[in-house]
Amino acid sequence: MSYPIPSDEKARLEALYELKLLDTPSEPVFDRITRLAARLLSVPGVTITLIDAKRQWFKSRVGLDVLETPRDIAFCAYPVAESAPLVVEDACLDSRFAQNPLVAKPNGVRFYAGIPLKTTKGLVLGTLCTIDTKPRKLSKSDFSTLQDLADIVTEEIQLRERLNREKKQKEASQEALIKLHHSLEQQIEQRTHELKLVIETAYDAYVSVDANDCVLDWNLAATTMFGWSREQALGKPISQLILPDGLPCEAEKGPVTHLAHRSDGSRLPVEIRFKSLSFHSRQWRSLFIHDISERQQLERLRDQQAREDVLTKLANRRALDERLPDAMARVRRSQKPLAVLFMDLDSFKQVNDNYGHAVGDELLREIAKRLTASARETDFVVRWAGDEFVLLLEGVALDAIKPIAQKLIHTIEQPLLIGKAVLTVSTSIGVAVYTPGADETAQELLKRADVAMYEAKRAGKAQVCIS
Template structure:
């Protein structure tokens, strides 16, 4: 077999390797997308694929027991080459794939849909794809949903691309500074003016310290970062200007992250590099301080996004997995009961089928708002998956749970107007009570609530069942 090669293959592969995603462990941000794609489209296989020189490697893979496959047989080679989405309704009728071993094998691929994943320069690095062992027709709504999910993956890839670029620029800057340090002792006298110019225009704050940690020199970036002019800083101990505990000893051997203080009393996160220099009659240290507040903000945002549902802004399943065991531990310590409510919307599929996924998404956002409004400040409201939600109610008495659940059902049943459509759905709720001395894990507790929810469904929907 053969496969098409993009005209920009060399640049495409260079960008792929620069991203450094190949052969890395699974990550929740990608696994959530494949799970959501499989559930939304009702397919057994969904992957986030990166197409290497001779292989297709899966960053996230649902429904396959392999981590990679030859590019010779990969369907994804075609959307990568064309830079356009590819939909194959029945691979047996497509001359490109009819003899492909992935098709001819028992229970082989029949349906395939792949969306290219591009970096910020438009180079295709891989695909978000779904597959099935039976032929099928991809609806317009499903195709748009797949495009939306691919956009989320693309945003994540491009974010990492920017972070990688920033890191490389930082490393290049540090290498330049390190080179400067090594040559400083031998050339200090004849290059004073040149060094002064470099330091004064540097992005990082710079301070030169004597043996008693008093400031000998102070650049413009340091003045901007900490609020002290050069004239005000020179001669003062560094502990009174920005580092109350002094210069960390470890900064001599590796960059050290710490909190510095500003003149106005504010706190600034910085990364410090320190180099000691000595001449026969003089000793001093060069101190470089890099403002990392933007980097830490980016890390906080990414950490928040990893625990937040993209659509509803509720806590997601990962957050629930982390916080439910903590809630159970508090229940045991305080000897108070806890309730887990597992909810599934009744009639949500009908809304999607009738009005499309855009209206369905708006409905899910509204349900999320109503659940948050119904919950107490101490309760945890999460989106489990699709149209399923889980509430964790701490310190609630068993007799209070059913009235609260019935109130939630009434709130969800209130009609919602989206455009010209008036939507009416309900919800079925399963409740599992956790008693402080029960030998039960968090997953077992959620499973019990899930079983109760299905009992509520079988009882006629818009019901509450407590087990």
């Protein structure tokens, strides 16, 4: 079968290969998007697809048992070529896909919706797509949800682009400076002017110090980075300017992360490396200092996103997996019990069916706010999945657990006005109590709370069951 090829195919493939995402292991940052899309849009299949030269490869997938397929049968080849979303309500009625083997096979693809994933330069690397074995229509609300999720994937891709670009700039800058300093050892007198020019225009701060660590040279980037002019810095000990504890000795072997001081008293995270040099009995050290504040900020943001639920901004399941074992360890030290409350909203599906997923999403955000407002500072609120939430209560008295759970039920039952709709939902709560000396893993404790929640539902909903 034939397939469309973008006019910028060569540049697109170069960007794809430079990103180094193809044929890599699964990652939580992508997998949580496909799982969330499958739940929010109620589709059996979701993929984050990258279009290679001859194939489509799935970085993340839900509902598919293959890692790749040929490009000539890929629905995703079309939104990549056209750089625009594609929605196919019934593939059997679309001349482009009616004879496609993915459609013709039993229980084949009938519905498809794909959103392009673009680089910072607008090159389309692939799609976030949903598929179904039955024809269906995509509502405006569902399309908006799919677009929002695709934007999150795009932001992650573009974040990695920026990190790769920064790394290359840093390596290129350091390589150029080190090469010049090797030449300096052999012909320092002849190359002084050229070296000064390169140092002054370098991206990183360059500082040269003598055997007593007093400043011999200070470039423009150092002035921009730390606030002292060249005239102010020359002759001053470096400990008086930016490194109160002196040079970190290990920085001669490789880059060392450090907190440097600015002239205004603020601190700046930097990466330092230096080289000791000597010429005609004269000894000095050349420092290369790189500002890593933006990189650390990007890393913190990515780490936060990996542990935060996209919709409600609560902690997600990964965050709970990290927090719960620590909470159980504190129980063993403090000898105070821990309660795990597993909550599932009653009749939430009816809200989605009657008012749409956008209203359902707003309801989930409101529930998250109410749970957060009701929790103590030491409690931990988590969106587990869909309309399920988990609350960790540390150091709580056993006889206070049920009243707390019943108060939560009452809080959630309060009516919520969204647009012209007045919504009322309840919740069923299962409680598992972990006491000092209990022989139980974190997963077993969560499972016990989950089972108790289903017991509460069977007891008539809006109930509390403690196991």
